[in-house]
Amino acid sequence: MSTGKKKPRGKTRSSKLRTDYLSRFAGRSYFMQGDESVAYGSLYAGCDFFAGYPITPATEVAEVMSAELPHVDGYYIQMEDEIASLSAVIGAVWAGSKAMTATSGPGYSLMQENIGYAVMTETPCVIVNVQRSGPSTGQATMPAQGDVMQARWGTHGDHEMIALAPNSVQECFDLAIEAFNLAEEYRTPVIVLMDGEVGHMRERITMPPLKDVKIRERKLVTGDEMIFGGDEIPPMAEFGLGRFIHVTGSTHKETGIRDVQSQDVHERLVTRLCRKIADNRDRIARYEEMNLEDADYVLISYGATSRPAAGALLRARAEGKKIGMLRLITIWPFPEGKVRELTARAKKVFVPEMNLGQLSREIERFSKCDVVSIPKIGGITHTIDEIYNGMKGI
Amino acid sequence: MADQKDKADKRRHRLFKYLRKEVLPTAFCPGCGCGIVLNCYAHAVDELQMDPNDLISVTGIGCSSWIPSPYFMGDTLHTTHGRPIPFATGAKVTRPDKTLVVIAGDGDLIGIGGNHLIHAARRNIDIKVFMVNNLIYGMTGGQLAPTTPAGVPTSTSPYGNVEHPFEIAELVAAAGASYVARWTTFHVFPLMESMQKALTRKGFAFIEIRSQCPISYGRRIGKRTGTEALQEYKETAVRAQEAAEMTPEELAGKIVVGRLAERDKSEFTANLRQLNDEIRKKDAGRRPEDWSIS
Numbered sequence: 272m273s274t275g276k277k278k279p280r281g282k283t284r285s286s287k288l289r290t291d292y293l294s295r296f297a298g299r300s301y302f303m304q305g306d307e308s309v310a311y312g313s314l315y316a317g318c319d320f321f322a323g324y325p326i327t328p329a330t331e332v333a334e335v336m337s338a339e340l341p342h343v344d345g346y347y348i349q350m351e352d353e354i355a356s357l358s359a360v361i362g363a364v365w366a367g368s369k370a371m372t373a374t375s376g377p378g379y380s381l382m383q384e385n386i387g388y389a390v391m392t393e394t395p396c397v398i399v400n401v402q403r404s405g406p407s408t409g410q411a412t413m414p415a416q417g418d419v420m421q422a423r424w425g426t427h428g429d430h431e432m433i434a435l436a437p438n439s440v441q442e443c444f445d446l447a448i449e450a451f452n453l454a455e456e457y458r459t460p461v462i463v464l465m466d467g468e469v470g471h472m473r474e475r476i477t478m479p480p481l482k483d484v485k486i487r488e489r490k491l492v493t494g495d496e497m498i499f500g501g502d503e504i505p506p507m508a509e510f511g512l513g514r515f516i517h518v519t520g521s522t523h524k525e526t527g528i529r530d531v532q533s534q535d536v537h538e539r540l541v542t543r544l545c546r547k548i549a550d551n552r553d554r555i556a557r558y559e560e561m562n563l564e565d566a567d568y569v570l571i572s573y574g575a576t577s578r579p580a581a582g583a584l585l586r587a588r589a590e591g592k593k594i595g596m597l598r599l600i601t602i603w604p605f606p607e608g609k610v611r612e613l614t615a616r617a618k619k620v621f622v623p624e625m626n627l628g629q630l631s632r633e634i635e636r637f638s639k640c641d642v643v644s645i646p647k648i649g650g651i652t653h654t655i656d657e658i659y660n661g662m663k664g665i
Numbered sequence: 666m667a668d669q670k671d672k673a674d675k676r677r678h679r680l681f682k683y684l685r686k687e688v689l690p691t692a693f694c695p696g697c698g699c700g701i702v703l704n705c706y707a708h709a710v711d712e713l714q715m716d717p718n719d720l721i722s723v724t725g726i727g728c729s730s731w732i733p734s735p736y737f738m739g740d741t742l743h744t745t746h747g748r749p750i751p752f753a754t755g756a757k758v759t760r761p762d763k764t765l766v767v768i769a770g771d772g773d774l775i776g777i778g779g780n781h782l783i784h785a786a787r788r789n790i791d792i793k794v795f796m797v798n799n800l801i802y803g804m805t806g807g808q809l810a811p812t813t814p815a816g817v818p819t820s821t822s823p824y825g826n827v828e829h830p831f832e833i834a835e836l837v838a839a840a841g842a843s844y845v846a847r848w849t850t851f852h853v854f855p856l857m858e859s860m861q862k863a864l865t866r867k868g869f870a871f872i873e874i875r876s877q878c879p880i881s882y883g884r885r886i887g888k889r890t891g892t893e894a895l896q897e898y899k900e901t902a903v904r905a906q907e908a909a910e911m912t913p914e915e916l917a918g919k920i921v922v923g924r925l926a927e928r929d930k931s932e933f934t935a936n937l938r939q940l941n942d943e944i945r946k947k948d949a950g951r952r953p954e955d956w957s958i959s
Contacts, residue, residue, distance in 0.1 A: 292948070322755060341944040346758045346937055351784040355751035358744065362723070362755030365742055366763070370755070388745050510721050510740040510756060511763060517685075517735055519743035528688060528735060
């Protein structure tokens with residue numbers, strides 16, 4: 272029996288093939304949907320495996336990946352459901368792929384157990400959730416932002432999540448790359464929390480030159496490092512490296528071997544999994560600030576809602592009102608410090624969302640002033656008027 | 666110290682090298698069939714002289730998922746309940762050069778994960794599935810399974826099972842698998858041969874292994890030891906060739922063993938690779954101005 276013998280990889284993951292192919296698009300502009308853009312961003316990030324199941328309004332992500340992945344010797348597979356989709360993604364990652372899936376609310380609900388598995392096994396992967404109106408089948412073709420809290424707490428047990436919310440077609444592209452990079456850096460699943468509005472909206476995007484795109488490669492073991500502990504973010508091993516790795520969603524020791532009875536082993540593992548993200552909150556958190564320097568009133572928004580919110584802001588500013596806006600790009604981990612700092616000098620915070628007030632409660636936890644939710648559900652984004660009129664008392 | 670340990674290892678059984686030593690002894694109950702399956706599997710791998718580094722074991726939740734995870738030495742992915750086949754699907758697509766083996770139970774593979782089983786058989790993806798069928802949810806203490814025979818009392822069917830069980834091997838054969846067989850833990854030599862066949866034959870291979878659970882199943886039907894179950898398998902097993910000549914009445918209470926299906930059919934990952942090759946060949950011949958976005 273020969274152990275540890277390295278064999279040539281079964282699959283040629285040629286980065287040259289990928290860059291040659293993508294260079295045909297690089298530097299050019301296109302008019303496309305957010306769903307298509309997030310797919311191209313993922314290809315730029317080095318994604319070579321997609322497993323998914325059709326669902327409105329996320330299907331176009333799968334359509335682009337099924338058409339494009341073969342060109343870069345990647346693989347698109349259509350699974351029997353969303354549970355199987357994320358299962359296949361995680362299996363592909365441990366075999367050496369950079370992998371993703373895309374879905375919407377009902378499929379995202381089905382994926383929750385395996386999202387927890389990816390957290391527990393520290394599997395880098397990307398899950399795009401193009402949110403639609405729920406609960407249940409809801410308004411299947413209509414946008415919403417109702418999965419904000421599910422993205423944070425959808426899977427059981429203590430955990431931290433990374434979720435990014437683009438508000439434009441260009442940003443879908445950019446954040447797909449960011450999502451893959453964060454997944455590799457923190458060895459964790461990353462959610463691209465789009466909404467049906469951004470997913471189906473068409474805008475101009477420019478695909479950047481490949482040399483301008485920073486891609487974080489997987490940090491693999493070089494010697495006999497432990498892959499489930501030791502460092503706060505341990506290096507990964509893949510199947511076939513002769514390490515005989517043991518990957519389990521059960522509580523495990525630093526070596527990967529299951530130990531479900533020891534209180535200290537569980538505490539050490541789960542605390543580390545949470546801390547590696549929570550402690551880096553400020554490094555991960557990205558947001559955009561508008562007119563906040565002298566703001567007495569603050570709009571906090573994200574995703575599609577930030578577009579009419581910006582309109583309401585401009586109108587109020589034109590009337591001389593001292594209002595600014597914080598647009599969250601990273602929703603999870605929540606930028607607690609930034610919200611604390613802004614609300615310390617503000618009189619009121621307004622939070623328009625396409626739900627009945629999900630993130631506004633999180634904002635309340637860290638706010639030193641009143642937080643006013645401006646909810647809207649029913650599958651149609653807020654108008655500028657609705658947000659403007661919702662900002663009472665400014 | 667290390668020398669002494671090496672010497673001690675050398676005195677062990679020749680198949681000991683296939684086990685993860687730090688997790689022994691196994692957690693299997695006295696009389697459990699899982700040890701027999703592990704033994705047959707290690708023999709099959711050994712006789713084929715397979716490099717354990719070429720094997721990836723994928724398992725689900727339940728007693729029989731513990732056969733390779735953690736006991737068998739090799740890369741191991743211990744997944745969520747019912748999902749080892751789709752996890753293995755992703756790994757196989759990325760590493761088609763590796764042999765993907767799923768060992769799990771009936772509750773995992775046909776209960777919660779039944780949909781994945783038939784779809785993998787339909788795709789004919791090159792994964793080897795050894796399903797240990799003990800007719801019960803053993804790990805949780807003996808609840809009704811989709812394989813429990815009608816009338817049998819379990820902890821969640823205390824008045825007797827009112828459902829009809831699945832005939833799983835036949836179902837997987839109908840779904841399009843390349844190779845399907847059924848054996849029991851009594852038939853160790855044919856099971857080993859069948860495992861070797863499955864491990865070397867391209868395509869989706871499925872072996873249903875009827876196995877005993879004296880603690881959570883046997884004692885409810887008056888068979889409190891593993892040997893009583895093995896005796897039953899010996900007496901009730903009928904070879905597939907003979908079963909083909911028998912009436913349903915004659916087959917009642919029998920276990921049909923042997924090869925149930927073997928067919929040549931194109932394999933999923935090979936099809937994917939062929940598609941990629943064709944597309945890239947076309948790409949190479951295209952002029953830059955012909956490019957448009959997909």
